Amino acid sequence: xxGAAGKSSAYPLGINPAILLVAVFLLGYPLFASDFFTFQIGxxxxxxxxxxxxxxxxxxxGGMVSLAQMTVAGFAAYVMAILGTNSVGVxxxxxxxxxxxxxxxxxxxLLSTFIGAISARTEGIYTIMIxxxxxxxxxxxxxxxxxxxxxxxxxxxxxxxxxxxxxWRDPMPFYxxxxxxxxxxxxxxxxxxxxxxxxxxxxxxxNPRRVxxxxxNVFSHRVVAYFYAGAIAGTAGVxxxxxxxxxxxxxxxxxxxxxxxxxxxxxxxGAPIGPFLGAVAFVLLENxxxxxxxxERFNTVIGxxxxxxxxxxxxxxxxxxxxxxxxxxxxxxNALWGARANRDDWHSASSPKRM
Amino acid sequence: xxxxxxxxxxxxxxLAIASPAAAQDTIKMGxxxxxxxxxxxxxxxxxxxxxxxxxxxxxxxxxxxxxLITGSSDASPASAIRATRKLVEQDGVQIMVGPLSGSEGLAxxxxxxxxxxVTFINGTSAAQDTTLRNPxxxxxxxxxxxxxxxxxxxxxxxxxxxxxxxxxxxxxYSFPYTQVFGFLEPFCRLGxxxxxxxxxxxxxxxxxxxxxxxxxxxDVDAIYVALGGADAINFLSQYQQAGxxxxxxxxxxxxxxxxxxxKGKIRETVIGTxxxxxxxxxxxxxxxxxxVAQYKKMFAGKGGFPSPSLFAHGYYINAKAALxxxxxxxxxxxxxxxxxxxxxxxxxxxTPTGMVSLDERRNAIADIFLTEVVxxxxxxxxxxxxxxxxxVSQTFGLPxxxxxxxxxxxxxxxxxx
Numbered sequence: 001x002x003g004a005a006g007k008s009s010a011y012p013l014g015i016n017p018a019i020l021l022v023a024v025f026l027l028g029y030p031l032f033a034s035d036f037f038t039f040q041i042g043x044x045x046x047x048x049x050x051x052x053x054x055x056x057x058x059x060x061x062g063g064m065v066s067l068a069q070m071t072v073a074g075f076a077a078y079v080m081a082i083l084g085t086n087s088v089g090v091x092x093x094x095x096x097x098x099x100x101x102x103x104x105x106x107x108x109x110l111l112s113t114f115i116g117a118i119s120a121r122t123e124g125i126y127t128i129m130i131x132x133x134x135x136x137x138x139x140x141x142x143x144x145x146x147x148x149x150x151x152x153x154x155x156x157x158x159x160x161x162x163x164x165x166x167x168w169r170d171p172m173p174f175y176x177x178x179x180x181x182x183x184x185x186x187x188x189x190x191x192x193x194x195x196x197x198x199x200x201x202x203x204x205x206x207n208p209r210r211v212x213x214x215x216x217n218v219f220s221h222r223v224v225a226y227f228y229a230g231a232i233a234g235t236a237g238v239x240x241x242x243x244x245x246x247x248x249x250x251x252x253x254x255x256x257x258x259x260x261x262x263x264x265x266x267x268x269x270g271a272p273i274g275p276f277l278g279a280v281a282f283v284l285l286e287n288x289x290x291x292x293x294x295x296e297r298f299n300t301v302i303g304x305x306x307x308x309x310x311x312x313x314x315x316x317x318x319x320x321x322x323x324x325x326x327x328x329x330x331x332x333x334n335a336l337w338g339a340r341a342n343r344d345d346w347h348s349a350s351s352p353k354r355m
Numbered sequence: 356x357x358x359x360x361x362x363x364x365x366x367x368x369x370l371a372i373a374s375p376a377a378a379q380d381t382i383k384m385g386x387x388x389x390x391x392x393x394x395x396x397x398x399x400x401x402x403x404x405x406x407x408x409x410x411x412x413x414x415x416x417x418x419x420x421x422x423l424i425t426g427s428s429d430a431s432p433a434s435a436i437r438a439t440r441k442l443v444e445q446d447g448v449q450i451m452v453g454p455l456s457g458s459e460g461l462a463x464x465x466x467x468x469x470x471x472x473v474t475f476i477n478g479t480s481a482a483q484d485t486t487l488r489n490p491x492x493x494x495x496x497x498x499x500x501x502x503x504x505x506x507x508x509x510x511x512x513x514x515x516x517x518x519x520x521x522x523x524x525x526x527x528y529s530f531p532y533t534q535v536f537g538f539l540e541p542f543c544r545l546g547x548x549x550x551x552x553x554x555x556x557x558x559x560x561x562x563x564x565x566x567x568x569x570x571x572x573x574d575v576d577a578i579y580v581a582l583g584g585a586d587a588i589n590f591l592s593q594y595q596q597a598g599x600x601x602x603x604x605x606x607x608x609x610x611x612x613x614x615x616x617x618k619g620k621i622r623e624t625v626i627g628t629x630x631x632x633x634x635x636x637x638x639x640x641x642x643x644x645x646x647v648a649q650y651k652k653m654f655a656g657k658g659g660f661p662s663p664s665l666f667a668h669g670y671y672i673n674a675k676a677a678l679x680x681x682x683x684x685x686x687x688x689x690x691x692x693x694x695x696x697x698x699x700x701x702x703x704x705x706t707p708t709g710m711v712s713l714d715e716r717r718n719a720i721a722d723i724f725l726t727e728v729v730x731x732x733x734x735x736x737x738x739x740x741x742x743x744x745x746x747v748s749q750t751f752g753l754p755x756x757x758x759x760x761x762x763x764x765x766x767x768x769x770x771x772x
Contacts, residue, residue, distance in 0.1 A: 036444035040437065143558055152527045152558055153458065156432070156465070246462070249558075250431035287441050290427055298427070299391060 030172045039171035045279040046178040050236035052263040052275030054229040057189050060269040062225045063205035068131040069233045070260045071138045072112045074252030076237030079104035081247050087157025090150040097161040105234040112230020120222035135257045143249040154248025158241050185232045189272040201225050266309045268318025277317045381420045385442035387453025390427035393560040394584045397613050397666040404670030416678040417686025432462035443473050449688050450474045452674050457482035457530025467491040472691035476677050479669035482529035483764050486718035495699050495717045497676040498669035501530050502537030504607040506723040506744040508631035509541030518576040520548045525581035527556035532764040534581045534606045543771035564590045568597050581606030587614045591621035607632030610728050612664040615736040628728045635724035636662045636737040646707035661735045672706050718749045
């Protein structure tokens with residue numbers, strides 16, 4: 001997966017067999033997995049992974065750790081309930097799903113742009129503080145606003161459309177829908193990171209002063225990144241509300257905000273596959289930790305697992321994988337990292353440290 | 356080739372995990388409670404209730420072994436659904452007991468409609484609409500609900516305590532709405548007042564009540580408090596600290612054992628507080644005494660409360676109902692539980708708190724206790740029984756259609772100005 005760009009000519013068809021295997025596995029997954037594994041593990045991981053992907057994009061490429069990505073996704077989810085149909089009897093304007101979804105995603109992107117405009121002049125911990133404040137403010141706002149957001153109860157009965165004779169919350173179609181969205185954004189982020197915009201963003205991350213000296217507008221570069229990240233999180237938010245069928249303040253609470261950060265960090269911020277690895281680990285633990293241990297202690301297991309990952313691999317599961325890989329194929333991998341260190345892409349910032 | 360083989364093996368392994376093995380001689384029973392968040396202590400006591408019911412029959416019912424699989428939520432509907440889905444679709448439970456809190460119950464009822472072959476039996480969730488409007492045919496509630504639990508309290512506050520005007524402090528979701536409705540409906544019908552600007556709705560998990568305490572009006576006779584778990588302890592200790600002197604009227608889980616058994620400084624504030632609910636700690640009845648003795652035997656010194664809470668009681672009754680119905684059908688669930696559900700619907704049985712039977716929407720009709728907090732013999736705070744209201748139905752004895760005219764419970768129902 002990570003070797004594709006550098007070593008493409010060595011493989012038949014120019015594709016790393018590991019990528020093919022992953023693709024075949026992901027496509028064939030619902031054929032052998034139960035409905036539960038398809039829907040609650042598979043689809044949910046892809047949704048959370050996509051939200052975390054928007055954070056990875058901002059943090060990994062832009063150096064901006066925004067805790068408001070869940071808020072952006074939650075905003076899209078609320079828009080779906082407010083403009084679309086719900087069973088609660090508050091709002092629910094009954095607009096067609098495609099219009100609602102388009103507005104939800106665009107609205108989420110604009111909200112994210114707005115958050116970016118507020119926070120993009122800050123750095124490091126101050127960005128975290130501002131975006132956390134926005135996330136918490138949004139949580140309290142929706143919890144206390146009854147006219148539009150229906151307070152603590154929120155909305156229920158939000159249905160995905162039935163299109164082409166398919167009910168899109170059935171596990172298999174919904175899984176493929178999530179997979180398509182996740183794959184689209186995965187490749188979009190991968191492609192974007194090598195575009196001039198993406199390279200510019202990484203330059204802004206590494207040395208904003210030098211970039212400014214070159215005549216590039218650092219502020220607007222960052223805000224545009226927030227716009228794209230908002231579109232990603234917003235789309236995932238639409239999927240999330242279809243997944244749950246409901247939206248309430250708990251969805252945008254501090255717990256969930258932190259969960260997204262945890263997913264991104266344990267997965268690894270170095271590459272767009274990281275958040276998906278993190279999401280799978282998170283969802284599996286969330287569902288099955290209770291079976292491993294005394295039910296009063298299972299949250300401790302979840303916490304310990306995350307602690308161990310971060311302790312032994314500061315760059316997440318991605319780092320674990322890379323280290324394992326380089327240990328197995330040391331000479332080749334070393335050559336690869338060496339070659340990459342000179343190239344101006346996402347590896348250059350992180351890989352030399354590991355050498 | 357090797358990699359393909361490995362992948363196939365992996366697929367097979369996942370498949371093996373993914374398809375629940377159907378054992379012939381065991382029945383899987385799910386237990387869903389809030390083991391995280393503000394209601395964690397009540398949730399644990401709920402699971403204790405299930406364990407008591409299982410212990411009584413040595414985990415055997417209808418000739419089959421009952422395997423309990425627990426699931427946990429954090430009191431939010433979405434987490435309850437995720438945990439339920441895991442229990443039903445992954446662990447393959449055929450009977451589920453739970454959930455604990457009101458909005459979770461509404462969500463699980465909706466989910467139940469999509470799994471007609473699984474039997475859902477309530478834990479202690481007590482929102483009215485779980486069974487009153489659009490009930491699910493496979494959702495049963497042998498524990499009563501929040502408005503039923505208030506039976507007799509409104510009359511008592513007006514007639515005996517002579518309160519005429521009360522402030523209301525409650526959590527902002529479906530269960531407290533139901534409780535407030537159940538208390539205010541008789542209280543206001545008699546002539547009591549609870550003005551809209553003296554009703555305070557706080558979110559679950561609220562920790563700081565200073566602003567609410569400061570805003571409490573002076574011209575009320577009492578405060579009706581419907582908070583639960585950690586929320587109740589926080590309010591009561593802060594109210595005592597602030598030197599609050601208004602008498603309180605308690606919701607069913609505001610002065611129950613999960614609160615009274617806590618270490619918070621609440622003693623002076625809560626003594627003398629009237630309340631009503633499905634249990635009374637000191638009820639002078641051999642059935643209840645045996646239940647308490649059994650609870651103490653199993654859980655004293657192992658994290659249990661001094662006396663079983665209504666969560667232990669509610670989960671116990673619901674699990675007990677499941678076991679009794681399983682006995683009736685000899686553990687036969689081969690028809691997707693159809694016979695079991697028929698047996699449940701007609702079940703009538705003796706509980707530690709009297710007879711329980713179901714109405715046509717599968718909601719319990721049971722006895723409700725009017726209580727008052729007193730200091731027990733060992734210095735523990737307990738609820739003393741003042742009275743029992745026999746066989747309270749969900750519609751307060753009114754015909755169904757007529758009861759619906761009260762409208763859905765909400766922050767403003769009844770208006771009562």
